[in-house]
């Protein structure tokens with residue numbers, strides 16, 4: 001079906017719908033990952049957004065039951081140059097089109113995604129509408145302008161789990177598939193409570209692989225209830241929306257600081273920073289892709305990282321007891337913080353990859369070492 005993409009600044013793109021065919025409104029962002037579209041689709045951090053993939057051919061290896069990063073896609077729409085007509089992979093069980101229809105996610109293809117990306121880079125992420133009402137572009141532009149801004153939106157409540165659960169799946173192996181949590185004689189396992197702000201499964205797999213026994217809990221849980229699990233450490237996950245709007249999680253983390261070792265990723269990093277008295281702000285178009293260079297302030301070593309965020313930690317407001325431990329080499333934004341005296345640290349990027357480079361996978365080990373020293 002022919003469809004229009006209308007941006008709030010008045011720019012229009014014509015394409016064809018696939019997946020679910022209905023009208024949607026959301027913030028539009030672009031992702032530069034060259035592979036891993038299934039992981040992008042199922043990353044809950046994209047709730048409230050439509051994603052443009054810069055890689056031109058998408059869907060060519062289908063969708064499989066193993067590469068989910070959450071139980072379903074939470075994003076509003078997926079925009080691509082060309083949908084592959086001949087998906088082929090030994091693990092594939094359905095086409096991207098069928099997957100998106102099944103989950104009621106709108107797809108748009110056949111538009112100039114390069115021009116669209118350049119436009120977003122220049123003008124910034126903005127609100128947009130996809131609709132089959134192609135004869136009424138002005139009304140669609142107006143609709144985009146009426147949509148809610150990402151600033152101030154708490155989307156964590158839409159993606160967090162309802163009940164605590166235990167996670168026991170580890171890394172994937174070509175011959176044996178996913179491993180399970182195991183205890184080995186002589187090896188200490190650490191008990192970790194993971195606050196689910198929209199958690200990606202691969203974070204849980206990496207924690208399991210590092211020897212942690214993980215209990216995932218809803219984002220609305222109180223600090224007292226977290227401490228009842230007697231955790232060796234608390235993990236703060238990635239997630240959608242504006243960190244400053246998730247005030248209840250900020251409060252919880254503020255109470256936990258100093259009582260238990262803490263590690264945060266992405267939204268978890270931003271929330272930790274807010275709990276430590278800093279602030280966050282919205283970037284122009286954010287970082288979404290697998291090629292972001294991050295330099296560690298101590299070693300001056302650079303890692304290429306996977307990222308997906310629109311907000312960032314404001315370096316000018318970090319408190320005296322908080323140290324910035326890494327910076328993005330493209331735009332000098334904050335990539336990591338730690339408390340100067342307490343066992344608490346976080347990163348803006350994604351050491352779990354899925355998709356993307358795995359240069360920073362060692363950070364899960366750093367969290368384990370932190371828990372070990374705190375015993």
Ligand SMILES: NC(=O)CC[C@H](N)C(=O)O
Nearest residue numbers: 238239266267309310311
């Ligand atoms: N992946 C994430 O955790 C994203 C964090 C936050 N929603 C942002 O856009 O910055």
